[in-house]
Amino acid sequence: AWGSSRRCRWASIPGPNMREAASMYGTAVAIFLVILVAGTLELSWNVSYVQEDVHFQLLVRGLKAGVLFGMSDRGELENADLVVLWTDGGRSYFADAWSDQKGRIHLDNQQDYQLLQAQGTPDGLVLLFKRPFATCDPKDYLIEDGTVHLVYGILEEPFQSLEAINISSLHTGLQRVQLLKPEVPTPAVPADTRTMEIRAPDVLIPSEETTYWCYITELPQGFPRHHIVMYEPIITEGNEALVHHMEVFQCTATFESFPHFSGPCDSKMKPQRLSYCRHVLAAWALGAKAFYYPEEAGLAFGGPGSSRYLRLEVHYHNPLKIPGRRDSSGIRLYYTATLRRFDAGIMELGLVYTPVMAIPPKETAFVLTGYCTDKCTQLALPSSGVHIFASQLHTHLTGRKVVTVLARDGRETEIVNRDNHYSPHFQVGRRVTPPPGDVLITSCTYNTEDRKLATVGGFGILEEMCVNYVHYYPQTQLELCKSAVDPGFLQKYFHLVNRFNSEDFCTCPQATVPQQFASVPWNSFSRDVLRALYAFAPISMHCNRSSAVRFQGEWDLQPLPEIVSTLEEPTPHCPTRGAQSPAGPTVVNIGRGRA
């Protein structure tokens, strides 16, 4: 059955990821392929949500002495869950193994990878093996939604045993994928689809680490109402590493016209009016592919009542401060005049970009949380709720996990999107959840072990964000629903930490919040109390329309939503291990068919 199954490059399956849609196919499984090493290793896989297992097919071209393949938390070869194919010079073996924190490989007590077939083909050796999502072996990786860091290594020579393999001497690598990404049929693009490129032509990328470039363009005169049905990034060749993220905004219809501009968004030359261009039409970040709307919805633009003016924002990340680089990156919109049933919308959840939300240095897993309160959703969302069909998570460099969860009456009810192995370099719209909307809680977990000072919230690449762009329909006026701690309570925090420590530090009123954070003596008390502050102090809510105007109401000093019951981690379903599981390595007859 495998041979006849559809294969497609993983890179070509973009768009929203619908578990629900996949379940329509019953036991039909999705099949994905990723090239691990061009010309050498090729992985296809195949997910059964019914059996809760993954079938892997690893094609090894030009096999030398073996190969190792597996998964680890963030793509490291230490503490990895591995399968190893190796030879001692005579026989070849296949085994479930794991590497310890020093990278030494050990045979797993439980053999959870089960070899189904090892076959020589004209292309190379094909290994077919399967593994349950959860094995309940503490040495094993738990396969779940979100990013999975695949690791691999090529064995060039025989090893007498697993323990003899020296990882540091191997050619190894890493590939980020979503293993549990059910195949969603790419929605058909209507026959009348046209494209439009929103690009800032010939930008001279500043030799600064962080630049947000603003460019104003406009739709043709009399451009009627259309639906965007898909968009994709256009990256100027050679600048792939410099373009960190891009967004297309529509300006407000309040003003008849907007001045043209192309320059840094924080430039003093930037016309004030451009801050009224905040309605998101498209958002892309490093690692994401094309974005498709579901067949029943599209993002409206053009026509009466909407502005012709668009703002493109490009975040250039130029850490080497390379001078003289020119760029014309942007976004290509695919749109149709045949309006779909629903207007789609994009809503920004998480934390306001402000330094009051900060992470102490040397933290391994510090959590910051942004709220979209019931007060805001009650005002802004229709009584029937909204349908969320995709979401894009975003942090900067220290982000490790991101989750958005729905809560009602203090009880968490559903996860909107979660990535427990989030990588700032791999950001794809993924989970889909049906409506309603009371409180939306977005939490990001950060690792600041390599930082010496506090990491504050902000736009810079060394500052942090905690954002989830939620795609939904029907469209509402709500553009942004984010929070931050009340600044007055943060000042109380600085005072009390000062009082508690013998050494005084600067809490002078003229100091900026980043300066105040920089002078906090970080000990267990100041860390714990900052955590306690964020878990207790009232928040300032940003509950904004696309016009950048807040919805009417009191949004400062709002009580923190109280959560009395959290969603339990699902108890992993441990597989029943029977006679089929081998107790140790399996001898493999390479090139002679079945193992």
Place this chain on the structure above:
Amino acid sequence: AWGSSRRCRWASIPGPNMREAASMYGTAVAIFLVILVAGTLELSWNVSYVQEDVHFQLLVRGLKAGVLFGMSDRGELENADLVVLWTDGGRSYFADAWSDQKGRIHLDNQQDYQLLQAQGTPDGLVLLFKRPFATCDPKDYLIEDGTVHLVYGILEEPFQSLEAINISSLHTGLQRVQLLKPEVPTPAVPADTRTMEIRAPDVLIPSEETTYWCYITELPQGFPRHHIVMYEPIITEGNEALVHHMEVFQCTATFESFPHFSGPCDSKMKPQRLSYCRHVLAAWALGAKAFYYPEEAGLAFGGPGSSRYLRLEVHYHNPLKIPGRRDSSGIRLYYTATLRRFDAGIMELGLVYTPVMAIPPKETAFVLTGYCTDKCTQLALPSSGVHIFASQLHTHLTGRKVVTVLARDGRETEIVNRDNHYSPHFQVGRRVTPPPGDVLITSCTYNTEDRKLATVGGFGILEEMCVNYVHYYPQTQLELCKSAVDPGFLQKYFHLVNRFNSEDFCTCPQATVPQQFASVPWNSFSRDVLRALYAFAPISMHCNRSSAVRFQGEWDLQPLPEIVSTLEEPTPHCPTRGAQSPAGPTVVNIGRGRA
């Protein structure tokens, strides 16, 4: 083999519990028996530390329709790990089951209790079954050192299925045991052993909830040096529920004589000098049995250089304030003139009895920690260290877990004693660990869900303690090595909580610490910051000799010992489940031999 094995009542196996001693017996296993319901249920068990499993033998006298038996966190029938023998009227079944938080019974996905034999005997039905310590099934109880709460129930009528069993309609009960209590041969009592009863004769128990009664007695003139080799409680019949704990102290030899006294320890009539009677000779608390010294050691008393005067302290717990009750409880000492190789000592670890250590109300698992710092052990312990052969954990009513751990250079190295299911009503000396001594950290976990105000440290039954009486040899001058947070830092805490809350509360300097705690508004911030305070603030050390005099040195404002590496919970060794494990209930042929 079972029939011929030694059986003894659990109640008659007292004394220190030595894993090391047991290991001398190789694979020999200890066998224990406990009567669950007199005349109905009798449980024997049998531990294999090599196989890491427990064999249970349940004798059911006068079987009606079945029986359920199992283990749960604190003896409740909800969230319990169960085996059930039941009949649907026709066949009888045996199965591994579990009860949910509402007490509904479900079949376990993993059948980890394995029925080995079901046999009708003249005494009744004998069920023989086994279970590994750890099953790696999240629904199962983890069998470990410390208290295990056994639960049982009698089925009086057939049930169609497990799910149909209504626990609330059954006759059920609870028995606390130490399942993993290797059989240690009771050390032989020397032929020349004599006994002495230390009792306060004919005390009129005050009709107060908490009374510490002090009674002074003396050894005979010229009583030579002896070794106490065992002691046991003597409880006046009928007062079993009123006598909470008892201790025998020896007075200091500094004073030639001590006045006689029999009265409440806090009485104004109590002679001042009695506070110099603090060297512990024997300590007993509710639930404990006789205490045996190992054959190489005994507790010295009598002879030149030691005081003839003894103080008996009895903690009467009289919550119903029953008047007119008379009591002559005390402790019976067994002693020998044939001195053993080592003088034993008793050292008190944990928290000082002071209200500065407090637990907020409505906490499910609040941890308080007491330290015996390296500075104190360096001064007080011999360079070769001491050998700890027993330890007695003690808290009051809200204590749920107690652990003492050794640490050196910031790294935890060994557990001295731990009980994860600690019950204030079940306190027995248990774990044994070989020497050294740098930092000794004693942590107690409290549950104050039923309290409305903070629970402060102190002597009252509604106040809390966190104590480990450590029995060791060779004897040293160190009587007490305990700590509490620095009171000045606690005052800073009250100030900052006051500052953070809009409502003012009394932090008037004339308020006592319990009054200050009583007026703290308990929210997430004040709770978290108290936790942060105890984890950060310097401590005041009590590093005391038996004369109640501190060792020389600076003991106030000591830095909290920093622990950079904690002992990892051992990864449970999950049993390999094979064809021998049934997938569901086993049909039992009652009365016809093997299952």
